[in-house]
Amino acid sequence: MKKTKIGFVSLGCCKNLMDTEVMLSELNAAGYEITGEETEADIIILNTCGFIQEAKTEAIDNILDIAWLKTNAKLKGLIVCGCLVQRYGEEIMKEMPEVDAVVSVGAIHDIVEAVKKVEAGEKFKALKAPEEAAMGGDRIVTTPEHFAYLKIAEGCDNRCTYCAIPDIRGKFRSRTIEDIVEEAKNMEALGIRELILVAQDTTRYGVDIYGEYKLDELIRAVTEATSIPWIRILYCYPDKITDGLCREFRENERLVKYIDIPVQHINDTILRRMNRHGGKEVIVSAIKKLREACPEIVIRSTVIVGFPGETEEQFAELMDFLAETKFDRLGAFEYSCEEGTPAAEFDGQIDDDVKAERYDAVMSQQNGIMEEANSRRIGRREIVIVEGYDPVSETYFCRSQSEAPEIDGKVYLTGAPKNSFSVGDMVDVTITEAMDCDLIAVLSQF
Numbered sequence: 001m002k003k004t005k006i007g008f009v010s011l012g013c014c015k016n017l018m019d020t021e022v023m024l025s026e027l028n029a030a031g032y033e034i035t036g037e038e039t040e041a042d043i044i045i046l047n048t049c050g051f052i053q054e055a056k057t058e059a060i061d062n063i064l065d066i067a068w069l070k071t072n073a074k075l076k077g078l079i080v081c082g083c084l085v086q087r088y089g090e091e092i093m094k095e096m097p098e099v100d101a102v103v104s105v106g107a108i109h110d111i112v113e114a115v116k117k118v119e120a121g122e123k124f125k126a127l128k129a130p131e132e133a134a135m136g137g138d139r140i141v142t143t144p145e146h147f148a149y150l151k152i153a154e155g156c157d158n159r160c161t162y163c164a165i166p167d168i169r170g171k172f173r174s175r176t177i178e179d180i181v182e183e184a185k186n187m188e189a190l191g192i193r194e195l196i197l198v199a200q201d202t203t204r205y206g207v208d209i210y211g212e213y214k215l216d217e218l219i220r221a222v223t224e225a226t227s228i229p230w231i232r233i234l235y236c237y238p239d240k241i242t243d244g245l246c247r248e249f250r251e252n253e254r255l256v257k258y259i260d261i262p263v264q265h266i267n268d269t270i271l272r273r274m275n276r277h278g279g280k281e282v283i284v285s286a287i288k289k290l291r292e293a294c295p296e297i298v299i300r301s302t303v304i305v306g307f308p309g310e311t312e313e314q315f316a317e318l319m320d321f322l323a324e325t326k327f328d329r330l331g332a333f334e335y336s337c338e339e340g341t342p343a344a345e346f347d348g349q350i351d352d353d354v355k356a357e358r359y360d361a362v363m364s365q366q367n368g369i370m371e372e373a374n375s376r377r378i379g380r381r382e383i384v385i386v387e388g389y390d391p392v393s394e395t396y397f398c399r400s401q402s403e404a405p406e407i408d409g410k411v412y413l414t415g416a417p418k419n420s421f422s423v424g425d426m427v428d429v430t431i432t433e434a435m436d437c438d439l440i441a442v443l444s445q446f
């Protein structure tokens, strides 16, 4: 009997991607054939993001694009899941006849049942609270063969006033250290060379099940139980930079000297209106503590410009802080007024053109800071991980510890003959040139 072919489109963040990987694994185990060709698929599963307007628009556009395949190709069914469904599952089923089934974040383990219903020509809804979804489980890793993300916890309790994620992903819930170490060993068995530990707030790890922050202990457990060369952590929170975590950065050679720590702003009034835990002092001392513990650490951060009520003076304070702190990497977002969040009701909403001006100011200042940081690396020897070879430019594209996948630049290794290296190889190079957010390197001479 011909197997039903399932296609997947995964939108949003790496945490959403891991839900896709779990659903892929369950469908595969149930005997379905997974195809990468949308036009070949009988049923397509669209895993959506839905935390800001831009993401919602992207999800709706994808639904309409995929629905086109139902009339113009052989697609029989469209299943929509993920964060947009967690927020608007009922509305999607009511207002979008193109959609055959909706599966919320809390119901990802009902994906096989959803496919069976759609195969039978039925409409189907699985709308469960986010906490109902068991965490972990087998997954089909879809990131390139040399790195993988590992979700150490789900949900968030921080309740930043601009953010819908706690309502989408539910309360903060840590997986046990044993469960995570088991998964890390599975990743090692797949040949993963870089393991990236993530959560909505990675630094909150453990407090709900162990009564204290245990990210440092988790990192140590993963490094002791595996020999994965690079362990990286993303999405940290400034008020939870513990001494233990700093010790790991100082002493643990396989913990990548890189931290992603969104600060969002620096003005105390704005931080209070954002309900960010810890004010300016906490942020400044967290950065100082990290740099003292590990002088070579690369710090990535994120800020929001145009938050309701942000005055010129408060924005100038942010610009001064960024100029002084010199984050190695920085992302900026224009405040997005999200329905259902407290900040959406705040007075002092800022005009879009003012938000755009402030965004441009932050990013042009940051480009200068980043170029300076990159040019300081010229002449330095660094270990890079090979990600692939570009036959046109005859270069290997790589990353050092200073570049996280999918968000930062690349290190281009020139002058090394084709077939010298494979994806995942660690190579000793010397930086020769800086180009915007990318770098050029040659093989180090010993």
Ligand code: SF4
Binding pocket: 156, 157, 158, 159, 160, 163, 164, 165, 166, 200, 201
């Ligand atoms: S820490 Fe704040 S911004 Fe991040 S997911 Fe939690 S509530 Fe949202």
